[in-house]
Amino acid sequence: MARKASLSGFPEWLPNERLVELHILDTLRRTFELHGFGNIETRAVETVGQLLRKGEIDKEVYGLSRLQGEDAERPGADPHGLALHFDLTVPFARYVVENAGHLAFPFRRYQIQKVWRGERPQDGRFREFTQADIDVVGDGELPFRYDVELALVIAEALAALPIGDFKVRVNNRKLAEGFYLGLGLQDTAGVLRSIDKLDKIGPAKVAALLRDELGATEDQAAAALALAAIRTEDTSFVERVRSLGVSHPLLEQGLDELAQVVAAAAERAPGRVVADLSIARGLDYYTGTVYETVLVGHEQLGSICSGGRYESLATKGNRTFPGVGLSIGVSRLVSRLLAEGTAVATRDVPTAVLVTLADDRSWSAAQDVAGLLRGRGIAVEVAAKAEKFGKQIKYADRRGIPFVWFTAPDGSHEVKDIRSGEQVSADPASWAPPAEDLVPRVVAGS
Amino acid sequence: MARKASLSGFPEWLPNERLVELHILDTLRRTFELHGFGNIETRAVETVGQLLRKGEIDKEVYGLSRLQGEDAERPGADPHGLALHFDLTVPFARYVVENAGHLAFPFRRYQIQKVWRGERPQDGRFREFTQADIDVVGDGELPFRYDVELALVIAEALAALPIGDFKVRVNNRKLAEGFYLGLGLQDTAGVLRSIDKLDKIGPAKVAALLRDELGATEDQAAAALALAAIRTEDTSFVERVRSLGVSHPLLEQGLDELAQVVAAAAERAPGRVVADLSIARGLDYYTGTVYETVLVGHEQLGSICSGGRYESLATKGNRTFPGVGLSIGVSRLVSRLLAEGTAVATRDVPTAVLVTLADDRSWSAAQDVAGLLRGRGIAVEVAAKAEKFGKQIKYADRRGIPFVWFTAPDGSHEVKDIRSGEQVSADPASWAPPAEDLVPRVVAGS
Incomplete structure (x- = not known):
């Protein structure tokens, strides 16, 4: 960003900068459509009740109130009040449930919209930013093969962008949870949360957390850390996990799934996708494959594209809608490209x-x-x-x-x-x- | 709209409906770019002070507050609070002032974004909707020729859409104001406001308003109404105005300007543009050409594309930025096309x-x-x-x-x-x- 945003956390681009962003958006759209993803948009607002259903994120939500309307009381108090969406997943889940009768499943969609989060702005984190999401959602069931396909689609989409080298890091919740269960650690969510802190606090402190908060033995903590240290560009991670001597049916299923993703990617998108067994993803709703993506040389920027498999995006009566999807942080990506001058427009105006x-x-x-x-x-x-x-x-x-x-x-x-x-x-x-x-x-x- | 929106006033489209909207947006983008308009986006939020600068619209504005942040007090009280923009003109004016040093004037931009208004939803009126704006803005001065050009660009853009026949109705504030001044009516804004009600209350009641509220004589009121009754597809309106026997330098300037727009349009976009001397446009900041557009056969839908010339979009110190622009109500247009089945997608998915x-x-x-x-x-x-x-x-x-x-x-x-x-x-x-x-x-x- 050449200039400072006049409102902190709300970036705006000059016309030639916008051309870079448009190029990114057009390229994503083209790749997604070539793979059969159709576009939708959802409204920018949801009810407060809908947004806070999963709890824990209320500090980040912008509530709406008409400045002088009858509904002038603060909406925070009222679950029927309106607020701006903070991602595209919650609105998409609602859209699928509301329109299930009009959609053909598995439903493939991409969605490119602004989202808002009232967080403290910092490098790469904005209060208003654009996300580009793709998901495939099934009605009742969704074949695992879509987890493989989405890794390939996203690798192709990112490779078409002027962003340099990147790595899609893939892991599988079943693999990690099965491993912890096989080790005798029952609070698998707790272990995942601790492992998720590896990048920030390092292995020694994670081991201490596992011992002190989850009652893990020295050996259990060491094994969990050994698992998280495995990172391979091919399916050799399977043997490395096996050599740790842990067994559990869920672990086997996870190993098989992750191997399918990595094997297909090694063949069809060589060098783009790695098995990284440290990837935990904070959010609880992932149930299998999880993805994160870093720009090589800009790892400290954080993930520019994340997602995973969820067994229940939404439910409607006794119907459940499992899915797998990824979300690209377009604004984070564009702001970095502009700040570094990595990508530039050949001129400022469309006029020839x-x-x-x-x-x-x-x-x-x-x-x-x-x-x-x-x-x-x-x-x-x-x-x-x-x-x-x-x-x-x-x-x-x-x-x-x-x-x-x-x-x-x-x-x-x-x-x-x-x-x-x-x-x-x-x-x-x-x-x-x-x-x-x-x-x-x-x-x-x- | 096939289905009822789950939140009144916040329409959402099914994938095949979204294809119709995307087609409209892509077509507009292409036409605007062929005419040298570059794209920008502005943030969705402005400060309350910025939005309410012109007053009178505060009831329609959605204020923002973080549901549980430190700034939880209602923003309505605070001009530094944040609110959602209700059009694209106010944010564009701010953008031009903030970035004047980085823009080449006359600056031509198009902008396609959502806007929000807390109005009561009704047919063709939404609380969240998409606008597509084009403007040309000068630094200090802007040749009149851009008023002619914008009529042609918008006629070409709308003719490329699957919306059937339309009429761009053009008038000129100088013409109307000069006429009223020549008649001896000094409160020209008051007369314009009354004339603006012609469609709703009819000529007899407008005449009464002019007499009772503005002190017009029977003859003055009749002359103002006679002016507003003039509607021609060519420059013959000039003679018809002259035959009313009123003269004033501002009237002459307005006649000349409007004749230029209508003459060029009659040649380059025959049948698309009419001189309609009843067009007043409510907003005060227009100073010359004003435009409105109706779909033929759907006049009751209201204007689908409006705008005009303003001598001062914004000021920065002693610099002023005059401009001329138009705004297309995309959601209003799309909702009508979908409701009537006027335009449909040949299939639901991109997949061939x-x-x-x-x-x-x-x-x-x-x-x-x-x-x-x-x-x-x-x-x-x-x-x-x-x-x-x-x-x-x-x-x-x-x-x-x-x-x-x-x-x-x-x-x-x-x-x-x-x-x-x-x-x-x-x-x-x-x-x-x-x-x-x-x-x-x-x-x-x-």
Whole structure:
């Protein structure tokens, strides 16, 4: 971000920065649609009751109240009050339940929207930011194969972005929980929560937590940490887990599932996906595969894309809707790209050509030229006033428009590349700029 | 809208309805960019002080407060509190002032975002809805020609949408105000406000208002009403105004400006733009051209696209930023198209082809086929389980996927159009669906 946001935590981009963001969003959309994901949007607001159903996040929620309406009392007190959504998963769960009769399951959707969290802003954390989510949701059941597919889709989507190298780190809750149960640790959620702190507090303190808070023996703590230390780019993690000498049916199921994800990814997206048995994901609702993603060299930015398998996204009577999904933190990604100049737009404006005016009466003829060019997909502006040509060229230069068009009194046309100064005669019915100048492109920064 | 929104005033679309909305948004984006408008987004929130600067709309604003944060007191009391924007003009004005040093003027932008108003929901009026705005803003001055250009851009943008016939009704504040001043009516804003009620209360009651509240004589009231009755598709309105026998320098300027808009539109967008001297637009900040747009046959829906010229969008020290712009009510338009079935998507999902599985081991080979097809821009899903072919075909049918792909044990491929039942052999490296089946299209409803 070149400038400081005028409201802390609420970033806004300049037009050329927005082009980078749009490029990211367009690329994600294209990849998701090529894989059969359809788009939906949900409203920005949910009832407070809906948002706080899972508890524990109430501090982050922005409640709404009409400034002078009848419902002016604070909505915090009222579960029927309205508040801004803090992710796209809770609204999606509600949407699926409400519209189940109109959706074909397994339902595949992507959703790209703003979300809001009243957290203290810091690097990479905003109060308003854009998420891009994909999920597949089944009615009653959902084959495990979708866990494999989503790892491939997300690896393909991220590889198409100008973000450099990344690693999708995958783990499986069944694997971890089965391992802890096999070890004799019954509070598997407690162990996961402790393991989740590895990055922050280190293995010694995690071992202390496991001993002091969960009653683990020295050996149990050591085994849990040994599991979390396993990280492989292929299915060799299976043997490494087995060598720890723990067995449990749930562990076997988890090993098999994770091996399927990693094997497929090693073949179809080599180097992009790693088994990382330290990945815990804080939220409780994941029940199998869990994903996190880091930018190589920017690991301290945190995960830019996370998700997992949940056995029950939502329920409706005795129907349950299991799913698997991932969420990309678009704003976090874009703010980093912009801050580092990793990706830049080749120009600031869509306009490829400025049609100049020789005199004020020629505006209509200039519009004819513009219309012919636009009809072939070339973005054109027409000068608003017949200033001296030097001034009109300067306007194009200031806006970053690469070509300037001149029509002589005899009706002949010339077009000038104002970067090289080269000027050639041109026919508005057939001339086109070089392909690389047709629209602003997003390229690697220098 | 097929279904009732689960929260009144907050519409949500089914996936096939969203395709109609996306088509509208993509088409607008394309037209705006072809005319050199770049995209920006502003944050959803502004300070309460910023939003209420112009007064009079506070009842409609949603204030924000963190449900359990330190700032839990109601923001309504505090101009530094946060609230959701109710249009895109106020945030744009702030953005221009904040970023003036980084923008090239005249600055052309389009902006497509949600806005929120706590009004009572009714047909075509929502509490959350999408607006699509275009504006050109100058630094200090902005040539009048942009008023003409914007009428043409918006006529072209709307003509590209599947919305049937429409009329952009144009008037000019200088024309109306000059006329009233020439008549001897000094409170021109008061006259405009009364004229604005013509549609609702009729000419007799407007005349009464003019007499009783503004002290107009019978003749003055009759002349003001005669002006408002003028509506022409060409510049003949000039003669009709002159025949009313009123003269004033401001009237002359307004006549000249409006004639320029109407003459250019009659030539370049015939039948789309009319001079309508009853158009007043409620908001006070317009200073010249004003625009409104109705769908022919759906006039009672109200204006789907409105705007005008303002001499001072914003000020920064002694700099002023004049502009001209229009705002399209996308949600209002889409909800009407959906309710009437005017526009429909040819299918519900992006997917053109389902690659079936002969057995569970063939999933990877099926992904190879899918990858080849996606590489040529064809959206593909791969079946998740090797169910009986009948069940896999049924899945495609239920999702609305037109083509199903089969790979035989000998490695040969066939593709079946499940609508016609026709099945042909196909090469994954070269086969493509007919152009009309490549992506879901939006077509006129039956």
